[in-house]
Amino acid sequence: NAGVTQTPKFQVLKTGQSMTLQCAQDMNHEYMSWYRQDPGMGLRLIHYSVGAGITDQGEVPNGYNVSRSTTEDFPLRLLSAAPSQTSVYFCASSRLAGLKETQYFGPGTRLLVL
Amino acid sequence: SQQGEEDPQALSIQEGENATMNCSYKTSINNLQWYRQNSGRGLVHLILIRSNEREKHSGRLRVTLDTSKKSSSLLITASRAADTASYFCATDAYSGAGSYQLTFGKGTKLSVIP
Numbered sequence: 001n002a003g004v005t006q007t008p009k010f011q012v013l014k015t016g017q018s019m020t021l022q023c024a025q026d027m028n029h030e031y032m033s034w035y036r037q038d039p040g041m042g043l044r045l046i047h048y049s050v051g052a053g054i055t056d057q058g059e060v061p062n063g064y065n066v067s068r069s070t071t072e073d074f075p076l077r078l079l080s081a082a083p084s085q086t087s088v089y090f091c092a093s094s095r096l097a098g099l100k101e102t103q104y105f106g107p108g109t110r111l112l113v114l
Numbered sequence: 115s116q117q118g119e120e121d122p123q124a125l126s127i128q129e130g131e132n133a134t135m136n137c138s139y140k141t142s143i144n145n146l147q148w149y150r151q152n153s154g155r156g157l158v159h160l161i162l163i164r165s166n167e168r169e170k171h172s173g174r175l176r177v178t179l180d181t182s183k184k185s186s187s188l189l190i191t192a193s194r195a196a197d198t199a200s201y202f203c204a205t206d207a208y209s210g211a212g213s214y215q216l217t218f219g220k221g222t223k224l225s226v227i228p
Contacts, residue, residue, distance in 0.1 A: 004156070035218075042202065042220035043157075058215065090156055099206035099216055100145045100164070105156030 001026050004106035006091050012112045013081040021076040021109050023091030029104070031097040032074040033058070034066065036087040037108075043090065049074055050097040081113045118146070118203040118219035126225040133190040135222040137203030138183075146179060147204040148188050151221070157202065160188075195228045 007022045025032065033048035035058075045058030049068040063085060065077040074093075078085060089109045094101035121136045137146070145164050149157040163170045163179045163186065170177045176189040190197055200221040 040220060043218040045215055045217070048215070059217075092157075100162060102147075102159040102162070103149075103157070103204075103216065105158070107156050108154075 003027065004091055004093055004104050006089075006106035006109050008109060009107070010110045010112075012114065013078070014114055015082060017081050019078050019081065021078070021089055021091075021111075023074045023076065023106060024072050025074075025091075025093040025104070026072065027093065027095070027104065028071060029093035029095050030071070031094045031101065032068065033092050033103075034064070034074070034076045035090045035092065036060065036085075037090060038087050046076065046089075078111075081111075083113045085111065086113045087111060118205045118217065120201065120203055120219045120222040122222060123220070124223045124225070126227065127193055129193060129195055129226055129228050131193055133193050133197070133224055133226070135188045135201050135224070137186045137188070137205075137219060139186075139203075139205045140184065142181075143205045145206060146177075146186050147216075148175075148177060148186075149202045149204060149218070151200045151202065153199070160201075190224075193224075193226045195226050197224060198226045199224060 004025045030051050034046040035043040037043050044060045047066040049055045055066050091106040092103040094103050118137045118139045147162045148160040151157045161172050163177050174191045179186045200223045202218050202221045204216050204218045
């Protein structure tokens with residue numbers, strides 16, 4: 001199994017541009033989520049999904065959209081990039097949506113918004 | 115908002131010494147997890163401890179949980195240079211409308227000097 005994969009690894013955007021961060025998992029996990037990690041802030045939850053067709057907002061959802069059309073994929077869309085969205089983005093998945101489930105993380109996408 | 119807060123923020127020890135990191139949280143939890151993050155990589159699950167457990171071991175890792183003090187500690191015995199990483203605690207936190215989410219602290223950065 002490849003586990004959780006993310007593309008791209010690095011991305012530079014100009015303010016106002018849009019882009020999609022890709023996340024895929026091949027473990028047939030129900031639960032998928034997106035976090036951003038900023039220096040001194042730890043990980044903050046952006047959006048999550050408990051199954052195909054179901055998404056919900058996390059702690060910091062503004063400026064981001066998600067969809068979950070398949071079990072495997074959970075893309076994160078930046079509608080109009082802002083410098084405040086410069087961060088490292090991690091996708092994670094777990095077998096079920098329960099809080100006792102181990103989260104499996106992807107390698108991350110480093111995003112710089114100029 | 116962060117539920118768990120790790121202490122210290124940074125820790126530097128010699129190889130062979132023990133490393134202890136602490137996590138404090140604000141509200142009642144069902145489970146607490148510890149994760150490790152090597153520089154530039156995604157998080158990797160280390161251990162989960164349930165609210166009705168007081169201590170758990172996994173190899174050189176020992177985790178304790180004191181629900182009365184709302185705190186947990188992670189002990190790494192006989193540390194190795196390869197243990198150099200950031201360590202995060204994650205707790206389930208009520209996020210409203212009957213929903214709980216996994217919330218990460220800001221992490222402890224551990225440096226093990228050969």
